[in-house]
Amino acid sequence: MSKRFVWNFEIKNESLLELPSNNDMPVDELRWESRYFWPESAIISLNGLDDQFLELSRYEAKHRQDTYYLLPDVNFNLKMRRDQLLYKPMLKQMTWATAYGKKIKLTATEQSLSIPDHNPIDIQSLLVNAKDTIKTVTVSKEALIYQFPTTPKLKMELARLCIGDAVYFSLSLESKVLTWVEYLSKNLLQGKTPCDYVTFLKTLI
Secondary structure: OEEEOOOOEEEEOOOOOOOOOOOOOOOOOOEEEEEEEEEOOOOEEEEOOOHHHHOHHHEEEEEEEEEEEEOOOOOOEEEEEOOEEEEEOEEEEOOOOEEEOOOEEEOOOOOOEOOOOOOOEOHHHHHHHOOOOOEEEEEEEEEEEEEOOOOOOEEEEEEEEEEOOEEEEEEEEEEOOHHHHHHHHHHOOOOOOOOOHHHHHHOOO
C-alpha cells in the first residue's frame, strides 16, 4: 500500500527493506552517494519503507542555494555557495553509487587542484579561460534529511529543487558504506538508474 508523504514522494510499505550487514572496510576519504532526479509531474514511490518514514519529526529540514559552474568538456562539480567556491571531487564511479571526496574550498590564490585522472589544474585559470563557454545554473533546494540509526552514518535526502521557473525532485543516499548505498539504490526505487548532479544539470541547458 502506498501512502503519500511530502511533495511528490510516497511510501510503499510492502516487502520491507532490511539493510545488509556492514562487511565493508570504509575508506575515510570516500563518501558514497547515489542521486536521482524527477520532473515536477512525477509521483515517486519509495519501496520497502515502514510508517516511521512518514513522520516529519524524524527529518532535518535544510534550505540551500547553489550556483553550479558547468564546464563544457568535463563534469567537475564546481559550485558557489554563500560566496564560497567549492569543488567536490569525484573519486570513483560505479553502476549504483559514486564516491566523492571532501568538498574543497577554493580561493582566489589557489595555484593548482589535484583531480583524479587529470594533471593538476589551475582552477582559477580554467574558469577565466573558459568564461565564454561556462554555463551557470542556480539551484534553490528545500531538503528533508533522514538519518538511519547506523554507524557509520547513512542518510537519505528528499529534496524539492527550483531551477529557473521549473521544479524538480531529487533523492540522494549517502554513506561511507558502499554496501548500504548500493542496496538501497537497487531496491528503494526498483532499479532506477542514478545520475550525478552535474550530468543532470547539463541536460537542462
